[in-house]
Amino acid sequence: MTTLDRPRGPAEATRPADGVGRGTRRVLFLTLLAAASVIFLYPFVWLVVASLKPRDRTFADPFLPWPAPFAPGNYAAVWDAAPVLTWLVNSVVVGVAAALAVTLSSAFVAFGFAYFRFPGRGVLFGSVLATMMLPAAVTLVPTYLIWNSAGLTGTQVPLWAGNLFGSAFYIFLLRQFLLGLPRYVFEAARVDGATYLDLFWRIALPLARPALIIAFIFELKASWFDLMKPLIYLRDPALFTLPRGLKAIVDQFYQGGDPKWEIVLAAAVITTLPLILVFFLGQRHFVQGIATTGRRG
Amino acid sequence: MTTAEDTRRGAGHRPGRDPAPAGRRAWRGETRWAYVFLLPWLIGLLVFQLGPMVASLVLSFTSYDLIGGARFEGLGNYRRMLEDPKVARAVGNTVLYTVLHVPLAAVLALGLALLLNRVTGRAAGAFRTIFYLPSMTPYVAVGVLFLFLLNGQAGVINSFLALFGVSGPQWTTDPDWILAGIVLMSLWNLGSTTVILFAALRNVPRELTEAALIDGAGPWQRFRSVTLPMISSAVFFVVIVNTIAALQMFDQVYTMFFGSQSAQQTSGDAALFYVVYLFQQAFQYLHMGYASALAWVLFLVIAVITLIQVRVGRRFVYYEAEEHPG
Numbered sequence: 080m081t082t083l084d085r086p087r088g089p090a091e092a093t094r095p096a097d098g099v100g101r102g103t104r105r106v107l108f109l110t111l112l113a114a115a116s117v118i119f120l121y122p123f124v125w126l127v128v129a130s131l132k133p134r135d136r137t138f139a140d141p142f143l144p145w146p147a148p149f150a151p152g153n154y155a156a157v158w159d160a161a162p163v164l165t166w167l168v169n170s171v172v173v174g175v176a177a178a179l180a181v182t183l184s185s186a187f188v189a190f191g192f193a194y195f196r197f198p199g200r201g202v203l204f205g206s207v208l209a210t211m212m213l214p215a216a217v218t219l220v221p222t223y224l225i226w227n228s229a230g231l232t233g234t235q236v237p238l239w240a241g242n243l244f245g246s247a248f249y250i251f252l253l254r255q256f257l258l259g260l261p262r263y264v265f266e267a268a269r270v271d272g273a274t275y276l277d278l279f280w281r282i283a284l285p286l287a288r289p290a291l292i293i294a295f296i297f298e299l300k301a302s303w304f305d306l307m308k309p310l311i312y313l314r315d316p317a318l319f320t321l322p323r324g325l326k327a328i329v330d331q332f333y334q335g336g337d338p339k340w341e342i343v344l345a346a347a348v349i350t351t352l353p354l355i356l357v358f359f360l361g362q363r364h365f366v367q368g369i370a371t372t373g374r375r376g
Numbered sequence: 377m378t379t380a381e382d383t384r385r386g387a388g389h390r391p392g393r394d395p396a397p398a399g400r401r402a403w404r405g406e407t408r409w410a411y412v413f414l415l416p417w418l419i420g421l422l423v424f425q426l427g428p429m430v431a432s433l434v435l436s437f438t439s440y441d442l443i444g445g446a447r448f449e450g451l452g453n454y455r456r457m458l459e460d461p462k463v464a465r466a467v468g469n470t471v472l473y474t475v476l477h478v479p480l481a482a483v484l485a486l487g488l489a490l491l492l493n494r495v496t497g498r499a500a501g502a503f504r505t506i507f508y509l510p511s512m513t514p515y516v517a518v519g520v521l522f523l524f525l526l527n528g529q530a531g532v533i534n535s536f537l538a539l540f541g542v543s544g545p546q547w548t549t550d551p552d553w554i555l556a557g558i559v560l561m562s563l564w565n566l567g568s569t570t571v572i573l574f575a576a577l578r579n580v581p582r583e584l585t586e587a588a589l590i591d592g593a594g595p596w597q598r599f600r601s602v603t604l605p606m607i608s609s610a611v612f613f614v615v616i617v618n619t620i621a622a623l624q625m626f627d628q629v630y631t632m633f634f635g636s637q638s639a640q641q642t643s644g645d646a647a648l649f650y651v652v653y654l655f656q657q658a659f660q661y662l663h664m665g666y667a668s669a670l671a672w673v674l675f676l677v678i679a680v681i682t683l684i685q686v687r688v689g690r691r692f693v694y695y696e697a698e699e700h701p702g
Contacts, residue, residue, distance in 0.1 A: 104494075105494070105495060108491050108494045108495050109495055109499060111491055112488075112491050112492070112495065112499075112503045115488060115491075115503075115507070116503060116506045116507070119506055119507055119509065119510055119564065120506060120509070121532070122510070122521055122522075122525060122532075122564060123509065123513075125521075125524075125525065125532055126521050126524075129524065137524075138524075138527065138529075138530035138531070141530070141531075141532045141535040141536075142532075142535070142536075184416045184417075187413055187416060188413060188414055188416055188417040190413055191409075191410050191411075191412075191413025191414045192413075192414070194410075194413075195406050195407070195409065195410035195413070196406070197406060197407040197410040197411070198407065200410070203414065206421065207417070210421065210425055212620075212678065212679070212682045213425060213429070213675070214620070214624055214674060214675060214678050215624075216624060216651050216654055216671050216674055216675075217428075217429060217432055217671045217672065217674065217675040218424065218425060218428035218429060218432060218671075219654070219655075219658060219667075219671060220428075220432055220435060220658050220664050220667050220668050220671065221427070221428030221429075221431035221432050221435070221668075222424060222428050223658070223659075224431070224664075225423070225424075225428070227442075241420070241424055243416065243420075244416045244417060244419055244420020244421075244423070244424060245416050245417040245420060250417065275409045275412075275413075279413070300512070303514060304514045304515055304516075304627070306515065306516050306626070306627045306630065306631070307626060307627070307655065310630075310655075310659070311659055321514070322514050322515070322516040322517075322627075325514075325516045325517060325520060325631075326516055326630075326631055326635060329516075329519075329520055329523070329631060329635075329636075330635050330636035331636075333520075333523065334636070340524070343520060344520075344524070346520075347517045347520045347521060350514055350516065350517045351512075351513050351514060351517045354512050354513070354514065355509065355512055355513075358508075358509070358512045362505065365508075366504065366505075366508070366571055369568050369571045369572060370571050370572060370574070370575035
C-alpha cells in the first residue's frame with residue numbers, strides 16, 4: 080500500500096525554523112491566504128444570513144455578516160411550502176444505498192483483481208481503467224431505456240442500483256489498497272481452511288477499511304450532488320432527493336410575480352448543511368483521498 | 377455449495393504435497409473463483425457500459441421517440457447536428473467556457489497551493505479546509521446561491537463593485553454577460569484542484585529548490601525551472617480532468633437558467649451548454665436518436681482528449697519513478 084498512508088513529506092519535517100526576514104514574509108502569505116479565505120467563505124455567510132432575513136430584506140445590507148432583522152421563521156415556512164423533510168430522508172436513503180452498493184461491489188471485484196492470478200487479468204484490468212473515461216452522457220439514453228423497459232422509471236431504484244456492479248474508479252482505488260496488504264495474512268487464513276469468501280469478508284474488508292471509507296464518502300457526496308438522474312427518473316415530488324427538490328423550489332419561487340426568496344435560500348441551506356457536516360466528520364479521509372487519487376471532489 | 381469445495385482446495389496450498397498437480401488444480405479453481413469475484417463488474421460492463429455504448433451508436437443512426445419503433449436514418453442525425461444553430465451555439469458556449477475556466481482555475485489554484493506551501497503546518501491545513509468547503513456544496517445549491525450573488529440589481533458582487541464606483545453588468549439576464557458570470561461562479565470551486573496541486577508541491581524535494589537558491593536563482597527562476605517541472609504531471613492532470621469536466625457542465629447552469637419557463641426566457645441560448653442541449657433533446661423532446669448522436673460526438677471528443685493525456689503526458693511531463701498509475 081503505497082499511496083494512501085504516505086508519510087508527511089520530508090519538507091515539513093526538516094523545515095528549518097523561520098528566520099527574521101522569513102517571519103515578515105510569512106505574515107504576508109498568511110494575510111493573502113486570509114483574504115482568499117474571506118472570498119471563499121463569504122458566499123456561505125451571505126447564504127445563511129440571507130436565509131434568516133425577511134423577504135424584503137434579502138438583498139439589503141449585503142456586507143452585514145448577521146441577519147437583521149432576524150427571521151428564523153423562514154425555516155418553518157420551508158417545511159410548509161415543500162416536503163423538505165421527506166426529501167432529506169430520500170437523499171439520505173438513496174445516498175447510503177448508492178454508497179454502500181458501490182463500496183461493497185467494488186471491493187468484491189477489487190479483491191478478485193488483487194488476490195488472484197488468472198488468464199485475462201491484465202486485459203480485464205485495462206478495461207476497468209478504460210471505462211473510467213467513459214462520460215456518463217454517452218450512456219444516458221440507453222440506460223434510461225433499460226430502466227424504462229424494466230418498469231423502474233418513476234422509482235428511486237435507477238438512482239442507486241447501477242452501483243451494485245462496482246465502479247471503475249473505486250475498483251482501481253481498492254485494488255491498489257489490497258495489493259499493499261501482506262499476502263501471508265491471506266495465505267495463513269487459507270491454510271487454516273478459510274474459503275475465498277472468508278478471505279474477502281473477514282480479512283480483506285476489515286483491513287481495507289481506510290480505503291472503503293474514502294470510497295463510501297466520495298460516493299455519498301456524488302449521490303448527494305446528483306441532479307441529472309433525479310431529473311430523468313423521478314416524477315413524484317414525494318420521491319425527490321434534496322437537489323431535485325431544491326430545483327423544484329427555485330423553479331416555483333425564485334422568479335415570477337411573487338418570488339419567495341427566503342424559501343429558496345432556506346432550502347439551499349438545508350441542501351448544503353448535511354454534506355458540510357459529513358465533510359467535517361470525515362475530513363481527514365476526504366483530503367487524503369483527493370490528494371492521493373486526484374479525484375475531483 | 378462452496379464450503380466443502382473450498383476446504384478441499386485450501387488443502388492444495390498445504391506444503392509437503394506434490395507441487396505440480398496440486399498447484400495446477402488450485403490454479404484452475406482459483407481462475408474460476410477469480411471470475412466469480414469479477415462477475416458483478418463483468419455484468420455491469422455488459423449491461424450498463426458496453427451494451428449502452430453500442431445501443432447508443434445504433435440509436436444515433438435512427439430517429440426514435442420512445443413511442444413508435446426506431447426508424448433508420450443513416451447519417452441524418454449527424455448531418456442535422458451540423459445545420460442545427462443550437463448545436464453551434466451550445467458548442468460555442470461550452471468551448472468558450474472551457475477555455476476560460478480551465479486556465480483560470482489552474483493558475484488561481486496553483487497560486488493558492490503555492491501560498492499554502494509557504495506557510496504549511498496547522499495554518500495550511502485550516503486554509504485548505506476553507507478552500508475546499510465550496511466543493512462540498514451541491515451544484516444545485518451553488519447555482520441557486522449564485523443566482524442571488526450575481527443578481528444584477530442588488531447582488532453582492534455588484535454591490536461590491538459599486539463600492540469602487542463600478543456599475544456591474546446584469547450577470548444573470550444580459551446574454552453578453554451570462555457566460556462571464558458562469559465562469560466567475562466556477563472559480564469559487566477550486567477546492568480539489570488546490571488540494572491536488574498542494575499535495576504535489578509538498579512532494580517536491582526541498583534539496584532541489586535549496587540547491588537552486590545556492591546557485592543564485594531568484595524566486596521566479598526557482599519556480600519556473602525547479603518547482604514547475606517537478607509538479608508538471610499534477611498540473612497536466614488537473615488541466616485534463618478539469619477540461620473533461622468543463623465540457624460536461626450541466627448542474628449549475630441547468631439550475632440557474634433552465635427547467636422553468638421564466639428562467640429560460642430571460643437567458644435565451646446564452647447559457648445553452650452542450651450537455652444541457654443533449655439532455656433537452658433526450659428527455660424534453662424525446663429525440664432519443666438525435667441525443668445519441670450528440671452523445672457520441674461528445675464521447676469521441678473526450679476520448680481524443682484522454683488519448684492526448686496519455687500520449688503527451690508520457691512524452692513531455694516529468695514523472696517521478698512509478699509515482700503515477702495512469
